[in-house]
Amino acid sequence: MSMFSIFNVSGSAVSSQAQRLNVVASNLANADAVAGPDGKGYKARQVVFETVPMGSQDATGVRVSRVQESQEPLKRTYNPTHPSADTDGYVTQSNVNPVEEMVNxxxxxxxYQNNVEVMNTAKTLLLKTLQMGQ
Structure with a gap:
């Protein structure tokens, strides 16, 4: 494994974590969303990662294999005065747990920060190596 492989590994991790942050932001933005007219509410989404082994055609590291919806049931609260309430007076809301999303x-x-630091450290080591050869 060469020193340059570190950039592939950390770069893929940074890219994957950026996608994870986008999914978390989407979940948090829809945490209080109410089901639309079709009765389907927003379901929380989670990023699933997979490793890319050394020697594969793709760069070594990590990538997002898929973004899957949560299988948890949607929240239903009793509020018959709400405009989106069903005939029984219940409002269907997203299944996003804001506390879990903040931890995520x-x-x-x-x-993300750790992988950026790894790339900065590798860059510094490579520059020091080049300076030794002068």
Whole structure:
């Protein structure tokens, strides 16, 4: 594994974590969303990662294999005065848990920062190596 492979691994991780942050942002934006006229509410989405092994055609590292919807049931609250209430007086809302999403966001942000730091450290080491050869 060469020093340059570090950039492939960390770069793929940064890209994957950026996509994870976008999904978390979408979940948080729809945390209080009410089901539309079709009765379907917003379902939380989660990013599923997969590793890309060394020697494969793609660059070594990590990538997003898919974004899957949560299988948790949608929240139903009793509010007969709400304009979106069904005939029984219940309002269907998204199944997003804002606390879990905030934890997910912090985790993704830290992973993103750590991988940027890995690339900066590798760059510094390569520059020091070049300076030794002068």
């Amino acid at each position: 966001m912090i985790s993704a942000s830290r992973s």
